[in-house]
Amino acid sequence: MxxxxxxxxxxxxxxxxxxxxxxxxxERNPVYAEGLxxxxxxxxxxxxxxxxxxxxxxxxxxxxxxxxxRSGPGTYYDKVGVLLVGQQAPAKGKSVGGDWIxxxxxxxxxxxxxxxxxxVDVQTGNLPxxxxxxxPTPLVTPTINPTLAAQFVITAAPxxxxxxxxxxxxxxxxxxxxxxxxxxxxxxxxxxxxxxxxVGLVLGLFxxxxxx
Numbered sequence: 351m352x353x354x355x356x357x358x359x360x361x362x363x364x365x366x367x368x369x370x371x372x373x374x375x376x377e378r379n380p381v382y383a384e385g386l387x388x389x390x391x392x393x394x395x396x397x398x399x400x401x402x403x404x405x406x407x408x409x410x411x412x413x414x415x416x417x418x419x420r421s422g423p424g425t426y427y428d429k430v431g432v433l434l435v436g437q438q439a440p441a442k443g444k445s446v447g448g449d450w451i452x453x454x455x456x457x458x459x460x461x462x463x464x465x466x467x468x469x470v471d472v473q474t475g476n477l478p479x480x481x482x483x484x485x486p487t488p489l490v491t492p493t494i495n496p497t498l499a500a501q502f503v504i505t506a507a508p509x510x511x512x513x514x515x516x517x518x519x520x521x522x523x524x525x526x527x528x529x530x531x532x533x534x535x536x537x538x539x540x541x542x543x544x545x546x547x548x549v550g551l552v553l554g555l556f557x558x559x560x561x562x
Contacts, residue, residue, distance in 0.1 A: 405441060407471045408438075409471055417469045417470070418432060419432060419453075420464050421486070423449065426486070430455070430458045431458070439455060442462060445479070449468075450466060452464055
């Protein structure tokens with residue numbers, strides 16, 4: 351009985367020593383389990399990025415290398431991005447007048463934005479008319495200081511118009527027909543004497559010339 355108990359203790363002691371040796375060897379050379387990727391056994395759907403429907407292409411004959419993409423059909427809407435020359439995007443609609451095209455544009459609210467129609471080429475397709483978004487409210491409402499504005503207001507002083515004074519009536523002289531007697535009576539006597547003297551002098555010179 352005593353010998354069996356001794357053998358039992360020796361066997362237990364040997365197992366402890368063997369376990370310690372194995373544990374020490376495991377710490378020196380650790381073994382890691384490699385994870386194997388699971389191989390799918392069913393067919394997976396492939397997602398392609400080819401859009402369908404009408405497309406727009408940025409024109410190469412534009413006077414700029416890129417065009418603006420805005421949140422609405424107008425320059426008063428915020429600019430949300432750009433498209434380069436030759437870049438394409440799916441067309442989704444147009445404005446009421448057809449001046450702006452609604453395109454699919456990732457990265458913005460609703461994934462849609464607007465481009466100016468004359469800067470792009472649109473493939474053949476009937477684009478629906480899309481209602482534009484609300485007009486953005488300006489961050490700062492312009493106000494006019496009445497005190498400052500009053501400094502630039504110039505009030506013209508009333509000017510008195512000149513009064514019109516009628517000219518005096520024009521006096522037109524009247525001429526009466528004079529008779530020969532009144533005309534002779536009006537000639538001075540000195541003039542008559544000088545005339546007679548001149549006539550006599552001429553006659554005297556003529557007589558002297560004939561006598562020679």
